[in-house]
Amino acid sequence: MLLNIIDPALIDWSRAQFALTACYHWLFVPLTLGLAVVMGIMETLYVWKKDPFWKRTAQFWMKLFGINFAIGVATGIILEFEFGTNWSNYSWFVGDIFGAPLAIEGIVAFFMEATFIAVMFFGWNKVSRGFHLASTWLTGLGATLSAWWILVANSWMQHPVGMAFNPDTVRNEMMDFFAVAFSPVAVVKFFHTVLSGWMTGAVFVVGVSCWYLLRRRERAFALASIRVAAVTGLVATLGVMFTGDRSGIDVARHQPMKLAAAEGLRRGGTQAPFSIVPGVEVPGMLSVLATHDVDGFVPGIDDLLDGYTAPDGTQHLSADERMRRGRLALDAFAAYRAHAKSDPAAAAAARKVMDEHMDHFGYGYIASRSDLVPPVTLVYWAFRVMVGAGCLLLLVLAAMLWYGRGGRLAAKRPLLMAGLWSIPLVYLAGQAGWVVAEVGRQPWAIQDLLPVNAAVSQLSPASVQTTFWLFLVLFTVLLVAEVRILCGAIRKGPEGDELLPAGEGR
């Protein structure tokens, strides 16, 4: 018997499963992106200086790259297909736009990655040095291109552009490919996310190298790795901060509720203060961050729900009004469907009403205005963890570079400890960032257009619960295995005798 209602438990479990897969996937992807750059630089140094020291250094990090890569691929395939399996309504409703970046990702990026990773791992004795170097960089480029397209897809959900709703096909249809593929929101998101991946790879290399120095092992290898990684990491961190600032502006403009939730801001205004932790505020700072103007207006959660008038005189509707207009749009849509074949005049009239209220379409599915507020505490703290960890990492990486000059680093044991502990920190920052981005936009699968309750596949909650637990157990076992294998490989160290650069005697 099919029940004609969506069970709230189904939505919760479907969200939980998607979140679980995404969180696990993001444990592996940033390391792939970051290590690709670090080992690319190292192999370039090898080809340039013809010093086998750099070859073996690059090879060591490639080995860790390979261990991490497979599990990233494994979690990624689930993520792609979950759009269909668990969000089937979504897949039709916006598949005309959303499918394209996923297909391009496969054709352009995944094949590049898959082809050249094989050359990178198996081609050392089979292809020329130049071809091998190119393969290493192309593997990283493939991973980065794949990030581009999937972040284009994600950005489109946060800020849908370049499409129009077609009531005959009951879906949104793409009108402007370049608006989707090169949306400014996507550009900012891409650099913010990919550079955070570089940070992760760099901090990982720094941390592991610090461990060797703490153990008084592999000194030359560790110091050289830190040099390459700290520079990469520092550049990346500054880039992450710059793009983070830009995305603050984007969020304030396109997803004000997310911003208000991330600040726990009930009532906003001009000269809005920034909360560092509850009770500690910097006056005017939030206005600066959100609008780059200390007198900029930032609405709070209640302003957004009640409706407000911005200082420039723009009226913003209340949530109840938007929900009312959303229902009008949905009713007009139903009327259009009913009359489309029989009564063209009635259909045209319904279409006119629908188009008029289309901006509020998604609000028609919202049952109560409290559903429009994301979990404030979670988003608030995730944001602070992300920014706080980022600032700490900047300090650690800068200190590594500073003391790295003249070989003083090996004696700075507290700094080496800090380097080691930066590894969990950088992962925490990345996960927290995605929590802000994704939890902060609830209840929207697509901002203002489709809430999660209208996006989900009609399954029994028990089915989704089963696959949730299945994936949780599976991914956790694989994660434990991966971490243990990585630790084993690190403990073993680079292959062969202790590595020394050319020209340095024993």
Add this chain to the structure above:
Amino acid sequence: MITYAFLQAYWWFLVALLGGLLVFLLFVQGANSLIFALGGNEEERRLIVNSTGRKWEFTFTTLVTFGGAFFASFPLFYSTSFGGAYWLWMLILVSFVLQAVAYEFQSKPGNVLGRTVYRRFLVVNGIVGPFLLGVAVATFFTGSAFVVGKSAMADVAAPVISRWANAWHGLDALANPWVWLLGLAVVFLARTLGSLYLINNVDDAALAPRIRRQVLTDAVPFVVLFVAFVVYVLTKEGYAVDPVTQAVSLAPHKYWHNLVAMPAVAVVFVLGVVLVLYGVVRTLMSPRFVRGIWTAGAGTVLAVLALLLLAGYNDTAFYPSTADLQSSLTLRNSCSSEFTLRTMAWVSLLIPVVLAYIAYAWHAIDRRSLTRSELDKDEHRY
């Protein structure tokens, strides 16, 4: 003239071609299912695993791209089949997840589960993956129980466009014995191709005769199952679409009529089958022939391509519904907008470039066959 109808047909062709390439690349799964059957000792098993381990990414990526291309070009299929036949697809995915990690993890210390378990993962994926993919493709001819109602989007309590009509969510396909035929045929085809690939890729005196015997063991059941399925499809009634009203109705011998109506497809199909048989027979007849994988592989691509074209071309519903005939998915009612199909057609021009660099890199890695001594000195092995 590049019309909307042409773009739909073009994208169905590309999806079918990707499907064909995917089935060919299942030689990785087929060979993996034989790790323990062929590999008598650790050295031999390691040879097999390392041989397929240099190609598994291609299969995996083709599967992902097949999904992505289907999503972009026929999103209603993506939404209806993946969301509806939930368990079928989830089992396929889980088996591929197990495979993806098994290579890199199996021989490394600290891998928690131990080498044998990871290799069993490869065997599980090697059988379950091809079987369930074959089952999924068989439903293109037998139909599935679902209902599509786009107007439901206006129903605030349950805005659900596609519904599966039973609680089995994809496992119901297994109730039809004909579906088993294609599932098992794909399993045996993958194993045959796997052996042909190993003959080409591994140079080992002890393994070689065993692999050649295995070709016969798998090719015979494949041929029997495949012929039975093809006869069934060509004689059964099919799901015809009225070109004017788009109404779907059952038509006797629909797929046979499609074959007759599209001689080019018929030629591709026959050529594919002949190439597969030629690759197998010549490998069995001549002990020095190692290129069977290329003829049989090309034949597989062509035969699968032709089968999928039969399912979708010539006014046929490619994903028929047994629960509500008019809900059946056709190229026209399930495809993306003309703008998207046209944009993606431009992107598809990159496919030959991708194929070219794959061929180049593949050749660079495989210039010599894999031997035990190479494995001993290689810097990266599983």
